[in-house]
Amino acid sequence: MKILAISGSLRAASINSMLLRVMAEVAPPGMEVRVYRELGLLPLFNPDLTELPAIVASLRDQLLRAEALVIASPEYAHGVTGAIKNGLDWMVGNESFIGKPVALLNASPRATHAYASLRETITVMSAQVVEAASITLPLLGANLSESAMRADPQICGMLRAALLSLKDAHRSSVSAQAGIA
Template sequence: MRTYRISGVAGSLRKESLNRMALRIASRVAPSELQLSVFSGLGALPLFNPDFEGSPSAAVTEFKQTLDHADALIIASPEYAHGISGVLKNALDWLVSHEGFVNKPVAVFNTAPRSHHAIDALNEVLKTMSANVVKPACCTVPMLGSTLEENQMSSSEVIGLPLREALEALAEALRELRDRKSSG
């Protein structure tokens, strides 16, 4: 069985971040063909400055290499004041001119059904950056306000199950992409 490397990033630096928790749960419930690892270096990225794109810092280089080695990216985004977090937007700005991001399969996870503004904005940013947003792999789960512990969320029908289904859809999209590449 072919396996796929998936990189997850959370747009929150908070220690108890629900978005990072969603990625941890995803790694637990993912089908075995997906190897999900969470990239935790967004907080180390300098503020984006196009002047430094030609001589990026080690943190930026590591971020780009992580992305290049991944078959797909999962972004778990919080909503701050009806927008995406500065941390996430800063990270994406470093990728705007990065060739490796064009057509990169991306799934978006949202941990709060009420937080649609940020997800709408994020989808617009990703479209503008020519990412391949895999819609069936995008998922909104009611984690914000939930009284469940993390391991209970993993087995929950409204959290773990939809995350698992989203990941199965991502695996299917990656299989189709691979088949298309090998036949074309």
Template sequence: MEFQRRFMKILALSGSLRAASHNSALLRAMARLAPRGVEVSVYPGLGELPLFNPDLEASDPLPVATLRSHIVASDALLIASPEYAHGVTGVMKNALDWMVGCEAFVHKPVALLNASPRATHAQAALRETISVMSAHIVEGASITVPILGSKLTEDGIADHTEISASLRMALAALCDAVSRGTYQGE
């Protein structure tokens, strides 16, 4: 599917800092599968954010300002985070906490990806946090892709017939929501 409006920018955020992260591989595979006219960029700097501290908000630390500017410049977000101890990872929660005090997420279309069907608590918590931040969760683009334990790499995910078809459909739903503006209450 090609999108005729201007070039669409989607920012992908992984809640894992692990080099061999399934969630990061999933996002990188989505970047490879993006249709013409759509750029998916995996943000590399969540690990550089200082721990959230309201006393530091006024000083606008550079890593925070950089993340915020990338979010604001994007048309939509893809978020994938593993589950640790029935919750969202600390790195993801920290990034979201830094964004609560600004309007970067307000009305932003978001797709929530889950690399493990067992990670239901983190997905529910992430959904709640994103909703409170006034983002628009695009249901048709929010999917669970059972790759945990599969040993699939980024290449394997992108080349897997069923998985790549699901990822393409999720991207199409997200792009369609952006194109139609359904995230603005239409």
């Protein structure tokens, strides 16, 4: 199963980005988590463009090829980051999120506004938010390094469980589509 993971943070020491990299490393066998690293390179969304810039088309293609998504974004001023919102805005006019199982990771129990906003945005884009795969980890202020996260059995266990829930949701979706066809 191919999963695309997107961090809404551009910070080099982002907890959200670290969390996604750890998730990629601890993924169960048969699951490949690829962390998207070009979010900060996307141009500002412009609906007047008749042709997608190459980097935007590449993101759309990666989203379409992914069987599921994981998104982790920090909260800035009670909202999602401009970087993740810009990336999502580029995808509104295409089918990249339609019916796609999505797990939302939240690295801070205080980041409820951004989490709710992100959930609302991708739901409007027709994605399937997988509740069992969407988790909040109390990492903000924990001062954990990426290697410490990787070594923490509770964090790794939560990440693996989220991925397995995402896999189950994907299987259910595929089975339902097969039943319709």
